[in-house]
Amino acid sequence: MAIDHHARVLVQAEALTYETQQGSRQYDPIIDDTLTADVQTVIAVEEHETKATILNAICESTNIQTTTSAIADRLTYDTSTIRHHLNRLESDDLIERARHGEKTTISLSENYADIINRLIVY
Incomplete structure (x- = not known):
């Protein structure tokens, strides 16, 4: 998954830390005022x-x-579910x-591309 890849890159770049809780990773930004909002959005x-x-x-x-x-066809989700989440992703400007x-x-x-590129370069 692309986001998983970016999260791993951010961990390697020491922009994120994570801990595993109940089988899933919980990411936290390493505080840097220039990245916090963007990292929070991606997280x-x-x-x-x-x-x-x-x-x-x-x-x-x-x-x-x-x-x-x-x-919706690719993920076998209802179109209304996809539409709902697309509205959220659009409001996050992703x-x-x-x-x-x-x-x-x-x-x-x-x-979104700019956020990812800046975080990878960071």
Whole structure:
């Protein structure tokens, strides 16, 4: 999963620490005022299994842009569930939606790519 990979990179870069609780990892940022908000956003998504799964499906999409129904079909989730989580990911500025006639496409936001690139470089 793409987010798992980024979390491991952040741990190696000493931007995150983690502990395992009840079989799942709980990540905490190593406090740095320039990264805290961005790291918190990525961590919050990683800690929410459905959001992380949806974001990873977008990352792994064979197309640069995908659709709600394509994600729902791929993950075998109800379209309304996908739509709900996409609204949250969009409000966190991690994805972007664009309307093309009757079709709405979804892609990773430039902000998300920027956050990940800055954290990896950090």
